[in-house]
Amino acid sequence: MAMKYMKKSFSKMEPYHSALITDGIVINANESPYLPPKKVIDIINEEAKKIEFNRYPDMDERELDAAIAKHYGIKPTQVTVGVGSDELLDVMFRCVLEPGDTVLGFSPSFSMYQVFTELVGGTYIPVYGDQNMIFSIDTMIEKIKEYKPKMVLICTPNNPTGQFIEEADIRRVIESTDALIALDLAYIDFAKCDYAKIALEYDNVISFKTFSKAMALPSIRCGYAISKEGNIDMLNAVKAPYSVTTYSQIAAKAAIDNFDLYKDQIEKIKNTRDVLYKSLKEMGFNVYPSESNFLYVLMDKKYYDALTNNKIYIRRFKDGVYRISIGTDSDNKAILEVLKNA
Ligand code: PMP
Numbered sequence: 001m002a003m004k005y006m007k008k009s010f011s012k013m014e015p016y017h018s019a020l021i022t023d024g025i026v027i028n029a030n031e032s033p034y035l036p037p038k039k040v041i042d043i044i045n046e047e048a049k050k051i052e053f054n055r056y057p058d059m060d061e062r063e064l065d066a067a068i069a070k071h072y073g074i075k076p077t078q079v080t081v082g083v084g085s086d087e088l089l090d091v092m093f094r095c096v097l098e099p100g101d102t103v104l105g106f107s108p109s110f111s112m113y114q115v116f117t118e119l120v121g122g123t124y125i126p127v128y129g130d131q132n133m134i135f136s137i138d139t140m141i142e143k144i145k146e147y148k149p150k151m152v153l154i155c156t157p158n159n160p161t162g163q164f165i166e167e168a169d170i171r172r173v174i175e176s177t178d179a180l181i182a183l184d185l186a187y188i189d190f191a192k193c194d195y196a197k198i199a200l201e202y203d204n205v206i207s208f209k210t211f212s213k214a215m216a217l218p219s220i221r222c223g224y225a226i227s228k229e230g231n232i233d234m235l236n237a238v239k240a241p242y243s244v245t246t247y248s249q250i251a252a253k254a255a256i257d258n259f260d261l262y263k264d265q266i267e268k269i270k271n272t273r274d275v276l277y278k279s280l281k282e283m284g285f286n287v288y289p290s291e292s293n294f295l296y297v298l299m300d301k302k303y304y305d306a307l308t309n310n311k312i313y314i315r316r317f318k319d320g321v322y323r324i325s326i327g328t329d330s331d332n333k334a335i336l337e338v339l340k341n342a
Contacts, residue, residue, distance in 0.1 A: 033331065157188065
């Protein structure tokens with residue numbers, strides 16, 4: 001049966017699937033190659049024993065909000081938690097946009113921004129980079145003046161190109177408009193600094209972060225937003241009640257309480273990234289500088305095919321355009337070996 005009950009405006013949508021790969025090197029989803037630190041896992045396992053399975057989770061995620069607030073030195077009322085940052089982004093789009101409203105975002109960027117925009121009948125306007133695919137803040141500010149969007153999405157470091165936008169440039173965008181600026185900081189723990197807290201200095205900014213990347217916990221589906229109380233209340237007003245499970249709240253709290261223990265593995269991923277970047281450059285590949293846990297590479301399809309045939313699974317956007325998530329040093333060796341032979 002085709003999607004018989006799907007409304008007309010959604011008829012082009014397709015179910016989203018991803019292959020379940022159990023064998024080989026899986027570096028297609030920007031996951032960490034490492035488990036969380038042992039102490040974090042031990043705390044999660046201990047706390048999980050105390051879960052009252054017959055009770056709903058704490059709807060207001062009080063302990064987790066407090067732990068995130070403590071980490072940043074902010075108030076728990078300036079934080080909310082969702083089922084991945086995906087849930088909170090989705091909620092924000094539904095809260096802010098009326099059908100026909102415009103959203104701006106750099107392109108290429110996280111594909112869900114366009115999906116969320118179109119789900120509520122908005123129009124997504126991509127702002128492209130220069131010939132080297134470098135995004136320009138001046139261009140973004142010009143486009144904001146031209147299109148007068150309701151919302152602007154900025155992913156930094158950007159998925160999939162890896163570009164980090166400096167705090168001063170982010171402030172220029174924020175101060176140029178009344179539009180809501182969504183700062184997607186999913187990968188910022190791999191960059192030189194985390195400026196999530198600037199959301200508290202302005203009325204028009206929400207920062208989004210996730211436990212799925214540097215915190216190595218995509219399995220628990222947990223992300224959070226930081227903003228002034230009014231924006232946090234807006235998200236909480238529309239978010240599904242009890243969406244974040246008790247287990248996720250426990251696990252995320254264990255991670256953020258022990259953020260310092262992640263420092264070594266984050267450094268390791270950054271080093272592995274820099275080694276892979278340098279090696280690919282030396283081999284003549286068209287690879288982009290990245291402050292994240294992935295590299296964006298434009299290369300002939302034959303290299304992608306060779307990697308896949310050797311059970312090394314990277315992300316393909318279209319023929320010639322790929323993203324390699326950073327794995328271990330031995331993953332690097334395997335990748336480089338295959339590419340050399342191809
Ligand atoms: N933002 C960006 C830029 C991402 O790449 C992702 C994950 N692919 C997300 C948000 C969503 O992450 P999660 O829902 O796992 O928190």
